[in-house]
Amino acid sequence: MSRTRPHVRFQDPSIELAHGAGGKASRRLIEGLIAPYVFESGTELRDVAEVALAGGRLAMTADAFVVKPRVFPGGSIGELAVNGTANDLAMGGARPLALVATLILEAGLPTEELEREMAAMARAAERAGVAIVGGDTKVVEHGKADGLYISTAGIGLVDPRVDLSAKRVRPGDQVLLSGPIGDHGITILLARGEIELEAELTSDTRPLWPLVEALIEAAAPGLRWLRDPTRGGVATALNELARDARVTVVLDDEAIPVRPEVRGACEILGLDPLHIANEGQFLAVVAPEYADAALEALRRVPGGASAVRIGAIEEGARPVVLARSRYGGTRVIDMLVGDPLPRIC
Numbered sequence: 001m002s003r004t005r006p007h008v009r010f011q012d013p014s015i016e017l018a019h020g021a022g023g024k025a026s027r028r029l030i031e032g033l034i035a036p037y038v039f040e041s042g043t044e045l046r047d048v049a050e051v052a053l054a055g056g057r058l059a060m061t062a063d064a065f066v067v068k069p070r071v072f073p074g075g076s077i078g079e080l081a082v083n084g085t086a087n088d089l090a091m092g093g094a095r096p097l098a099l100v101a102t103l104i105l106e107a108g109l110p111t112e113e114l115e116r117e118m119a120a121m122a123r124a125a126e127r128a129g130v131a132i133v134g135g136d137t138k139v140v141e142h143g144k145a146d147g148l149y150i151s152t153a154g155i156g157l158v159d160p161r162v163d164l165s166a167k168r169v170r171p172g173d174q175v176l177l178s179g180p181i182g183d184h185g186i187t188i189l190l191a192r193g194e195i196e197l198e199a200e201l202t203s204d205t206r207p208l209w210p211l212v213e214a215l216i217e218a219a220a221p222g223l224r225w226l227r228d229p230t231r232g233g234v235a236t237a238l239n240e241l242a243r244d245a246r247v248t249v250v251l252d253d254e255a256i257p258v259r260p261e262v263r264g265a266c267e268i269l270g271l272d273p274l275h276i277a278n279e280g281q282f283l284a285v286v287a288p289e290y291a292d293a294a295l296e297a298l299r300r301v302p303g304g305a306s307a308v309r310i311g312a313i314e315e316g317a318r319p320v321v322l323a324r325s326r327y328g329g330t331r332v333i334d335m336l337v338g339d340p341l342p343r344i345c
Contacts, residue, residue: 006036006037007036008032008033008036009031009032009033009036010028010029010032010033011032012025012028012029015029016339017339017342018338018339020231020339020342021231021232021336021338021339021340021341021342022230022231022232022233022236022277022336023231023232023236023275023335023336023337023338023339024335024336024337025337025338025339026231026232027240027335030045031045044165044166044167044244045240045244046091046092047061047088047091047092047227047228048060048061048088048089048091048092048094048156049061050092050158056157056158056160057094057157057158057160058094058155058156058157058158059089059092059093059094059155059156059157059158060153060154060155061085061088061089061092061153061154062085062151062152062153062154063081063084063085063088063151063152063153063154064149064150064151064152065077065080065081065084065149065150065151065152065345066146066149066343066345067080067188067343067344067345068146068188068192068343069188069191069192070113070117070147070148071116072187072188072191072203073187073191073201073202073203074183074187074202074203074204074205075120075202075203075205075279076116076117076120077117077120077148077150078116078117078118078119078120078121078124078150079120079121079123079124079205080203080205080279080345081101081121081124081150081152082099082121082124082125082128082130082132082152083124083128083205083206083207083208083279083280084152084205084230084279084345085099085130085152085153085154086099086128086130086154086156086207086208086209087207087208087209087228087279087280087282088154088228089154089155089156089209090156090207090208090209090212090226090228090282091164091208091212091226091227091228091282092156092158092164092226093158093159093162093164093212093216093223093226094156094157094158094159095129095156095157095159095209095213096128096129096130096154096156096207096209097130097131097154097155097156097157098130098131098132098133098154098155099125099130099131099132099133099152099153099154099155100132100133100134100135100136100152100153100154101121101132101135101150101151101152102135102136102137102138102150102151102152103135103136103137103138103148103149103150104138104140104145104148104149104150104151105137105138105139105140105145105147105148106139106140106141106142106143106144106145106146106147106148107139107140107141107142108142109147109148113147113148114148117148117150124207127207128207128209129207129209130154159216159220161216161220161221162216162220162223164223164224164225164226165224165225166225166240166241166244166245167244167245168224168225169224169225169241169245169247169285169313170224170247170287170313171247171313171314171315172287172288172312172313172314173224173285173286173287173288173312173313174285174286174287174288174291174309174311174312174313175238175249175251175283175284175285175309175310175311175312175313176283176284176285176286176291176294176295176298176307176308176309176310177234177256177257177281177282177283177284177307177308177309177310178208178211178281178282178283178284178298178304178306178307179204179257179280179281179303179304179306179307180204180257180258180259180262180281180306181229181233181234181256181257181258181262181273181274181276181278181281182233182258182259182262182263182266182273182276182277182278183201183202183203183204183259183262183278183280184203184204184205184276184277184278184279184280184344184345185233185276185277185278185341185344186199186201186261186262186265186266186276187201187202187203188203188277188341188343188344189265189269189341189344190265195269197265197268199261199264199265200261201259201261201262203279203280204278204279204280204281205279205280206279206280206303208228208280208282210301210302210303211282211298211301211303211304211307212226212282214297214298214300214301214304215284215294215297215298217297218290218293218294218296218297219286219287219290219291219293219294219297221287221290222286222287222289222290222291222294223284223285223286223287223290223294224285224286224287225241225245225283225284225285226282226283226284226285227240227241227282227283228278228279228281228282228283229277229278229281229282229283230277230278230279230345231277231336231344231345232275232277232335232336233272233273233274233275233276233277233278233336234256234274234275234278234283235272235274235275235321235333235334235335235336236275236335236336237283238251238283238321238333239319239320239321239333239334239335240335241285242319242320242321243319245313245319246319247313247314247315247316247319248313248314248315248316248318248319248320248321248322249311249312249313249314249320249321249322250311250312250313250314250321250322250323250324250330251310251311251321251322251323251324251333252309252310252311252323252324253323253324253325253326253331254325254326255308255309255310255311256273256274256308256310256323257306257308258273262276269340271340274323274333275336275340276341277341277344277345279345280303285313288312291309295307295308295309320332321333321334
């Protein structure tokens with residue numbers, strides 16, 4: 001029996017780079033064209049899906065990596081592919097178990113570069129505690145794949161103590177951030193050499209499960225929602241939360257950690273650090289009575305010393321993200337519009 005065409009709201013005549021930037025255009029594409037064909041109405045859009053199994057819940061995710069340049073300060077496309085996949089599982093409250101990787105190789109790619117990325121993937125998998133158990137390899141004509149693309153899929157086991165969903169978020173809940181934002185996006189931008197700025201900056205790519213595991217141990221009953229703010233940054237992730245949960249997110253502008261190098265580059269380029277991609281940080285929403293314990297647990301984990309409370313959930317007439325200054329004024333933080341930093345992951 002053929003399926004009738006669902007109601008499609010996507011009106012753009014063609015796909016543009018902005019549709020892959022993680023902001024408004026991406027959301028419009030997914031909700032308006034992709035989701036109506038493959039998801040049931042009302043499905044919460046997340047980076048990880050759950051499958052119920054006897055005695056537990058399995059988390060699944062898939063991703064693709066097309067970063068340019070392939071090697072950058074602090075990481076490379078191979079390391080990013082492993083960390084990004086494992087981190088999406090962690091954001092579902094799942095311990096990463098295994099992943100598969102598909103390599104799309106462009107004819108002419110130097111063998112030593114491919115070997116370098118295979119070694120990077122192996123090191124990253126060992127550090128993340130995840131096994132690479134299979135995959136596929138394709139070779140395309142010269143000029144068709146920018147050297148190397150990597151596509152992944154991963155599985156993990158959801159911790160039975162957590163139930164993460166925007167629908168569980170309530171007014172009064174606290175918004176936590178694991179560390180400084182914007183490092184990855186600005187590092188990639190500077191690594192391209194298209195802008196003459198000098199900064200001692202490296203990507204924040206890293207596995208996040210150790211931090212999430214500590215958070216679960218300390219605050220599982222009060223843990224509502226997790227998200228790693230990759231494409232589109234903190235602003236887009238929190239706007240999606242506000243819309244899905246039908247709440248207002250109020251941020252303390254002064255509390256959001258941004259390195260001076262990132263802030264300086266953003267000021268010169270006219271960018272907002274809240275829109276810049278991250279690959280080694282995450283946002284958490286926790287019940288107020290668990291916020292202190294959650295922060296203490298994160299700060300005890302190596303790499304979690306900069307974890308901080310950056311805001312709270314409030315009731316509001318419309319879903320919106322606001323940033324409040326030290327003087328009491330507020331500004332609206334919108335989702336990313338356009339694509340200021342293409343090919344960052």
